[in-house]
Amino acid sequence: MIVxxxxxxxxxxxxxxxxxxLTFTIFYIAPDDPAQKACGKACTPExxxxxxxxxxxxxxxxxxxxxxxxxIFAGRTYGTGSTAVECPFPCLxxxxxxxxxxxxxxxxxxxxxxxxxxxxxxxxxxxxxxAGVLAALRKGSWWDRTAMGxxxxxxxxxxxxxxxxxxxxxxxxFEVLPYxxxxxxxxxxxxxxxxMLMPWIALAALYAGMYARLTRTELIGVLSQxxxxxxxAKGLPERTVVRRHALRPTLTPxxxxxxxxxxxLLGGALITESxxxxxxxxxxxxxxxxxxxxxxxxxxxxxxxxxIVFANVVVDLLYAVLDPRIRLxxx
Amino acid sequence: MALGAPLxxxxxxxxxxxxxxxxxxxxxxxxxxGPWGGISAEHPxxxxxxxxxxxxxxxxxxxxxxxxxxxxxxxxxxxxxTVLGLVAGFQGGWADMVIGRLMDLLMSFPSLIFxxxxxSVAPDGNRELMLVAVLGLFGWPYIGRIVRGQAMxxxxxxxxxxxxxxxxxxxxxxxxxxxxxxxxxxxxxxxLSIPGYIATEAxxxxxxxxxxPPTPSWGQMIASAVPWYAADPVYFLVPGLFLLVTVLxxxxxxxxxxxxx
Amino acid sequence: MTLLDxxxxxxxxxxxxxxxxxxxxxxxxxxxxxxxxxxxxKSVTSLAVMxxxxxxxxxxxxxxxxxxxxxxxxxxxxxxxxDRLAMIFQDPLSSLNPYYPVGFQIAEAYxxxxxxxRKQARAIxxxxxxxxxxxxxxxxxxxxxxxxxGGMRQRxxxxxxxxxxxxxxxxxxxxxxxxVTVQAQILALLDxxxxxxxxxxxxxxxxxxxxxxxxxxxxxxxxGRAVERGEVHALFEDPREPYTRRLLAAVPRIDRPVxxxxxxx
Numbered sequence: 057m058i059v060x061x062x063x064x065x066x067x068x069x070x071x072x073x074x075x076x077x078l079t080f081t082i083f084y085i086a087p088d089d090p091a092q093k094a095c096g097k098a099c100t101p102e103x104x105x106x107x108x109x110x111x112x113x114x115x116x117x118x119x120x121x122x123x124x125x126x127x128i129f130a131g132r133t134y135g136t137g138s139t140a141v142e143c144p145f146p147c148l149x150x151x152x153x154x155x156x157x158x159x160x161x162x163x164x165x166x167x168x169x170x171x172x173x174x175x176x177x178x179x180x181x182x183x184x185x186x187a188g189v190l191a192a193l194r195k196g197s198w199w200d201r202t203a204m205g206x207x208x209x210x211x212x213x214x215x216x217x218x219x220x221x222x223x224x225x226x227x228x229x230f231e232v233l234p235y236x237x238x239x240x241x242x243x244x245x246x247x248x249x250x251x252m253l254m255p256w257i258a259l260a261a262l263y264a265g266m267y268a269r270l271t272r273t274e275l276i277g278v279l280s281q282x283x284x285x286x287x288x289a290k291g292l293p294e295r296t297v298v299r300r301h302a303l304r305p306t307l308t309p310x311x312x313x314x315x316x317x318x319x320x321l322l323g324g325a326l327i328t329e330s331x332x333x334x335x336x337x338x339x340x341x342x343x344x345x346x347x348x349x350x351x352x353x354x355x356x357x358x359x360x361x362x363x364i365v366f367a368n369v370v371v372d373l374l375y376a377v378l379d380p381r382i383r384l385x386x387x
Numbered sequence: 388m389a390l391g392a393p394l395x396x397x398x399x400x401x402x403x404x405x406x407x408x409x410x411x412x413x414x415x416x417x418x419x420x421g422p423w424g425g426i427s428a429e430h431p432x433x434x435x436x437x438x439x440x441x442x443x444x445x446x447x448x449x450x451x452x453x454x455x456x457x458x459x460x461x462x463x464x465x466x467x468x469t470v471l472g473l474v475a476g477f478q479g480g481w482a483d484m485v486i487g488r489l490m491d492l493l494m495s496f497p498s499l500i501f502x503x504x505x506x507s508v509a510p511d512g513n514r515e516l517m518l519v520a521v522l523g524l525f526g527w528p529y530i531g532r533i534v535r536g537q538a539m540x541x542x543x544x545x546x547x548x549x550x551x552x553x554x555x556x557x558x559x560x561x562x563x564x565x566x567x568x569x570x571x572x573x574x575x576x577x578x579l580s581i582p583g584y585i586a587t588e589a590x591x592x593x594x595x596x597x598x599x600p601p602t603p604s605w606g607q608m609i610a611s612a613v614p615w616y617a618a619d620p621v622y623f624l625v626p627g628l629f630l631l632v633t634v635l636x637x638x639x640x641x642x643x644x645x646x647x648x
Numbered sequence: 649m650t651l652l653d654x655x656x657x658x659x660x661x662x663x664x665x666x667x668x669x670x671x672x673x674x675x676x677x678x679x680x681x682x683x684x685x686x687x688x689x690k691s692v693t694s695l696a697v698m699x700x701x702x703x704x705x706x707x708x709x710x711x712x713x714x715x716x717x718x719x720x721x722x723x724x725x726x727x728x729x730x731d732r733l734a735m736i737f738q739d740p741l742s743s744l745n746p747y748y749p750v751g752f753q754i755a756e757a758y759x760x761x762x763x764x765x766r767k768q769a770r771a772i773x774x775x776x777x778x779x780x781x782x783x784x785x786x787x788x789x790x791x792x793x794x795x796x797x798g799g800m801r802q803r804x805x806x807x808x809x810x811x812x813x814x815x816x817x818x819x820x821x822x823x824x825x826x827x828v829t830v831q832a833q834i835l836a837l838l839d840x841x842x843x844x845x846x847x848x849x850x851x852x853x854x855x856x857x858x859x860x861x862x863x864x865x866x867x868x869x870x871x872g873r874a875v876e877r878g879e880v881h882a883l884f885e886d887p888r889e890p891y892t893r894r895l896l897a898a899v900p901r902i903d904r905p906v907x908x909x910x911x912x913x
């Protein structure tokens with residue numbers, strides 16, 4: 057088990073390194089000169105030269121990449137002498153726009169993204185899995201058809217469309233909700249909830265549809281399994297048969313899908329945040345892309361990839377915990 | 388509808404890029420004249436605020452572009468995914484190792500962020516082709532993974548074994564024995580991935596890194612409607628509904644195809 | 649005394665008739681073999697008796713110890729199920745839930761019908777596992793189905809079926825999924841326990857050898873109805889129906905040369 061875990065972590069690190077390298081190279085096929093970007097508008101050739109030196113832009117690309125990676129693990133110092141800037145572990149560089157360390161930006165933006173992702177996840181799990189279970193248990197019924205039709209509709213809804221329609225109806229026309237703002241959960245719970253509600257619904261509509269369909273398919277499959285027949289043959293009440301014998305095998309694959317979706321979402325609910333103007337990691341990425349703030353783009357990409365890769369590892373372990381056949385190995 | 392775009396615009400006599408200053412009201416900050424986003428006999432779906440461009444013309448030309456891009460991306464992703472998936476699943480060994488790792492890698496990418504980053508530094512040349520390439524690049528592992536699994540299962544089946552015993556070449560086995568058995572699942576997955584590409588293309592254009600104006604695209608139209616949506620909801624709803632209906636239609640077809648099998 | 653009496657049972661799935669007017673009865677403590685080729689309606693019959701048929705139209709009567717089952721409400725049948733009539737299925741691996749230890753799954757059957765503490769149920773489980781010949785029953789009760797061999801899994805299923813000492817066990821192809829050597833062990837075990845508890849057995853199989861070795865009486869089924877019935881040895885010695893004769897002739901025997909052509913049934 058430990059060997060397996062180490063192997064998985066090693067593979068994860070390798071994947072992150074490759075992603076880092078690929079993202080890094082993109083900057084160098086980009087038409088913009090990073091030094092020019094970092095320097096801003098009021099810029100002198102001397103200043104550009106100084107920045108070039110400070111960022112190490114004159115050294116070969118592999119060397120720059122190496123110092124970038126080293127910076128992540130050990131921190132690094134930009135430039136030398138009087139202009140030297142210390143960038144502590146885990147260094148992802150400085151934003152060209154604001155000169156704030158990228159890691160600080162990420163940390164400050166994470167709570168908003170996490171609020172959106174986790175809240176939406178709770179919503180779509182409840183709605184999606186609930187609807188899917190009911191649909192599977194009443195397969196072919198009026199409810200099943202309605203729920204599955206709605207699920208297909210939900211899957212087809214682009215997030216920004218849902219988001220804008222929600223905002224138009226709830227904020228502009230009916231004025232029941234305020235425009236979303238970034239409010240801390242602890243400072244103003246009611247305001248936080250009111251601000252997060254629309255992003256949650258917009259995201260959850262899409263995922264709830266996917267989860268409802270997935271749950272229904274899985275549960276229908278499990279209900280036709282022989283061991284469910286055995287459970288009925290024991291004389292267990294149907295509720296126990298479904299809850300104990302059918303739901304657990306149904307939920308195991310769903311948990312794994314969920315882990316990956318949540319991992320991908322924590323890395324930035326990019327469109328949702330952009331539409332609602334919420335300052336999360338995704339908005340950070342969108343803004344950075346618009347202003348060609350390369351260290352930030354690189355940082356966010358890595359950060360998001362790290363979440364996805366990490367979620368994959370967690371999901372693998374979770375699967376082993378949930379499924380005794382994997383945990384204890386097939387004989 | 389997408390194919391008929393030139394016809395429709397010829398019929399209504401409106402060009403997607405032509406400005407109609409007479410249809411907007413500068414006094415209202417460029418809002419269309421008349422209710423419902425300036426719907427009139429001349430402009431059946433209204434006009435764009437600020438420019439007065441015909442919305443119907445832009446929507447149908449946008450449809451043409453969205454569908455073209457997503458179909459080409461599907462074609463690209465399906466081709467790469469099928470070929471590499473077949474090789475990985477059938478060959479096994481190091482080919483499987485390499486291709487498998489590549490798929491893992493691509494699927495671990497925060498693809499939307501990466502696509503945006505890539506598109507934002509992409510040269511301004513042919514952005515439509517760039518979009519196809521980027522969508523295909525990140526899309527193929529999903530088809531590849533399914534094909535690989537199926538090919539692996541088929542490789543051990545008796546009829547493949549029989550073909551091998553009869554001395555069929557590897558290529559003959561792959562294309563005559565294995566591939567025909569995979570067309571069903573491939574078709575379903577491909578159909579179901581079209582709406583995803585439509586939505587992603589629209590999303591990228593929405594975020595301003597897809598198709599650049601004046602070329603019309605649904606996502607871009609929705610994005611340009613955002614500042615106006617409170618005052619002129621029709622302008623935002625029209626491309627939105629077209630997008631929703633198209634995506635839904637592909638999903639329904641894919642779903643039905645999946646049930647048929 | 650008659651324990652199970654099936655009268656004119658008809659089961660159909662849509663247009664397809666699976667069982668078409670089948671009648672038979674089974675005395676307490678006896679073993680009835682229900683034989684026939686696959687698709688003749690044997691398994692459907694067993695599921696009908698257990699009340700486990702979904703999406704089928706049934707008619708006729710199934711009397712169990714003086715109670716008619718087809719017309720009873722589902723709750724009443726559910727209470728009988730597992731308690732007074734139990735079932736052993738063909739494939740023990742897929743018939744056990746992979747997510748729970750076998751001990752839990754047996755205890756669950758017991759606790760569905762008897763009010764006992766977990767501890768008492770646990771003791772009964774261990775005793776049953778021991779009784780069906782699973783070594784180190786105490787420890788093995790905590791193991792999961794995939795950790796057992798095929799024969800051991802079927803022993804678990806037998807323990808599950810017998811833990812409430814039912815009056816009737818329906819064994820649907822109990823040995824088909826097992827190796828030949830294991831088949832004999834399982835049949836012997838089933839026979840011993842049956843004699844010990846005085847349980848009646850409805851043995852459903854396509855394997856005439858199994859029937860010949862264990863059953864008292866046989867009903868030969870074909871196309872959803874009984875074509876011949878009788879005491880096992882008499883029937884095998886002197887089959888009256890042509891179908892039974894051909895069925896017997898189709899059994900490969902190692903003590904006779906292989907015929908040039910197999911008879912088509």
